[in-house]
Amino acid sequence: MTESQLLQEQSRRALGTAPPTPLAAVNTTISRTPALDASVSSPADTRMPRSLAALYLKPLRREAEYGVPSCDLQLRSYTLRNLEFYCDFALRAAYYLGLPAYGPVPLPRMIERWTVPRSSFIFKKSQENFERITLRRLIQIRDGHPDTVQVWLAFLQKHAYYGVGMKANVWEFSKLGVGKAMDESVKEVEGLLQDKWAHLGEQKRPEDETVEKIQEFLDKERMTISHGR
Structure with missing residues (x-):
């Protein structure tokens, strides 16, 4: 330090305006909240049930033998969103019933157009066009038991979802001699219906002569009408 700086420092100490000496460093500890238990997980880390997580994945399928x-x-359907949703629903139902399902296969669109008059009066010469597009999908079940297929279709x-129509073609395979089996079943049904047909036979004619009574009643009515009564 120079002489001028020493003199300034001595004068400050004499007048009591010297800067305070630095305090000794004090060790301070910051208290923090204890960490959460490892067993308690946040909602974002919670595992979803498998049945719920499967909704975000593709439908499971079974293989045909x-x-x-x-x-x-x-x-x-006329709406693609409803059609895709119900196809997904049908595939999931087939999986849980144990049916091997294949598809959905997009089929050609059905386009229909109509041309009609715009109005029935002065604007009848001007025409307008209407168009309707039908979207189609095909789902095929293979190696399915007939009863299980019927349960699937009934489910x-x-x-059923609104705006979606269904059309099913079902095949059933039977052993040889189906005609004979059908004839035997018809005979069994006839035997069961014999008791019921007995109650539907012609009733016996009553002892009273109803024809004569009806003729007598008509004659009385004619006499009453002719006399103005």
């Missing part, structure tokens, strides 16, 4: 078609289900019909 022989590949014999059992049912062709055709879905039709889809019970929980």
Whole structure:
């Protein structure tokens, strides 16, 4: 330090305006909240149930052993969103019933157009066009038991979605001699219906002569009308 700086420092100390000496450093500890228990997880880390997580994934499918078609289900709609949603629902229902399902296969669109007059009076010469597009999807069931296929179709019909139509072609395979089996079943049905047909026979004619009584009644009515009564 120079002489001038020393003199200034001595004068400050004499007048009591010197800066305070630095205090000794004090060790301070900051208290923090204890960490959360590792067993408690945040909602974002909670695992979803498998049944709920499966909604965000593609439908599960079962493999066919022989590949014999059992049912062709055709879905039709004018809205693509409803059609895709119900196809997904049908595939999931088939999986839980144990049916091997294939599809949905997009089918050609059905386009229909109509040309009609715009109005029935002065504007009847001007015409307007209307167009309707039908979207279609095909789902095929293979190696399915006929009873299980009927349960699947009944379940889809019970929980039908609005704006979606269904058309099903079902195949059933039977052993040889189906005609003989049908003839035997007809005979059994006839035997069950014999008791019921007995109650539907012609009734016996009553002892009273109803024809004569009806003729007598008509004659009385004619006499009453002719006399103005």
